[in-house]
Amino acid sequence: MAEERTHKSGYVAIIGKPNAGKSTLMNNILGSKISITTHKAQTTRHQIVGIFSDEDTQIVFLDTPGVISPKYELQKAMMKTVERARSDADIILFIHDPTDKYPTDDVIELIKSINKPVFLVVNKMDAANQEEAEKSAQAIQDKMKIRSVHYVSATMGTGVRELMENVRSSLLPGPPYYPKEDLSEHPVRFFVSELIREQIFLQFHQEIPYSCTVEVVSYDADIDIDRIHADIIVNQKSQKGILIGKKGSAIKELGIQARESIEEFIGKQVYLELHVKVREKWREKEGWVRNLGYGK
Numbered sequence: 001m002a003e004e005r006t007h008k009s010g011y012v013a014i015i016g017k018p019n020a021g022k023s024t025l026m027n028n029i030l031g032s033k034i035s036i037t038t039h040k041a042q043t044t045r046h047q048i049v050g051i052f053s054d055e056d057t058q059i060v061f062l063d064t065p066g067v068i069s070p071k072y073e074l075q076k077a078m079m080k081t082v083e084r085a086r087s088d089a090d091i092i093l094f095i096h097d098p099t100d101k102y103p104t105d106d107v108i109e110l111i112k113s114i115n116k117p118v119f120l121v122v123n124k125m126d127a128a129n130q131e132e133a134e135k136s137a138q139a140i141q142d143k144m145k146i147r148s149v150h151y152v153s154a155t156m157g158t159g160v161r162e163l164m165e166n167v168r169s170s171l172l173p174g175p176p177y178y179p180k181e182d183l184s185e186h187p188v189r190f191f192v193s194e195l196i197r198e199q200i201f202l203q204f205h206q207e208i209p210y211s212c213t214v215e216v217v218s219y220d221a222d223i224d225i226d227r228i229h230a231d232i233i234v235n236q237k238s239q240k241g242i243l244i245g246k247k248g249s250a251i252k253e254l255g256i257q258a259r260e261s262i263e264e265f266i267g268k269q270v271y272l273e274l275h276v277k278v279r280e281k282w283r284e285k286e287g288w289v290r291n292l293g294y295g296k
């Protein structure tokens with residue numbers, strides 16, 4: 001008979017530059033799309049809680065926005081979110097994309113200032129050159145204390161099991177914080193707004209994705225269908241027309257794709273109504289940014 005292991009639990013923050021693959025890694029670990037991912041940087045804006053449980057472990061992952069120098073209030077709120085996750089966590093996973101040539105100094109500064117075990121997770125190894133990846137990992141190790149280095153591919157799942165075993169061995173014995181069947185702690189409305197935002201990131205370009213946010217105005221769950229009304233909030237009047245498109249074609253397409261992904265997520269038929277609202281310069285105004293749920 002297999003020996004029973006002590007139950008362990010803890011909080012693990014996933015921190016790194018934009019686009020490093022933080023959300024992809026968390027989704028791979030959980031086997032479920034809890035955090036939205038796109039090829040565009042700064043997709044994640046909130047702290048996304050993802051709960052991994054097995055018989056003798058519960059790890060509460062905190063996926064965070066990519067570390068940047070904030071230029072406007074929304075980005076400042078996003079960086080506050082990273083700082084909070086860093087403080088709340090027992091362990092930090094520093095996700096590094098060796099194919100990205102941008103320096104990681106700001107991530108190093110942020111993580112270094114707190115005394116916690118840091119695992120360096122070198123991601124995208126399916127696409128990276130091993131030698132170059134090792135070199136860039138060494139450059140990070142020269143600048144800060146790293147408990148162990150892991151070479152993984154978040155999309156393929158390679159190296160993830162070893163990483164999880166290592167994380168587990170650094171956790172302290174403790175009970176589960178959440179029921180074992182929970183995958184997250186956010187309400188369904190939150191996931192709905194994130195899935196709509198993901199479609200905006202996928203279908204629109206340049207400043208548009210970075211200028212929009214989504215607010216679920218009403219959510220009525222009937223037995224066989226959920227009726228959802230959501231507002232897409234834009235930063236400037238001129239952006240409203242772009243979102244709506246010629247004769248409403250753009251918002252119609254957005255609605256179709258968003259509805260499909262929401263239906264897949266909740267496993268139920270959905271009626272989705274979208275409206276575009278202008279809140280002049282919302283992302284530059286602290287009050288609006290807070291009001292719209294950022295920085296919490």
Ligand SMILES: Nc1nc2c(ncn2[C@@H]2O[C@H](COP(=O)(O)OP(=O)(O)OP(=O)(O)O)[C@@H](O)[C@H]2O)c(=O)[nH]1
Binds near residue numbers: 021045123126155
């Ligand atoms: N080739 C490859 N691509 C990956 C891997 N992991 C993530 N990606 C891709 O990298 C892009 C960014 O992934 P995300 O998971 O959204 O990255 P993130 O770090 O959460 O990004 P932000 O929201 O900007 O902070 C997506 O296009 C992913 O498909 C990987 O292991 N290999």
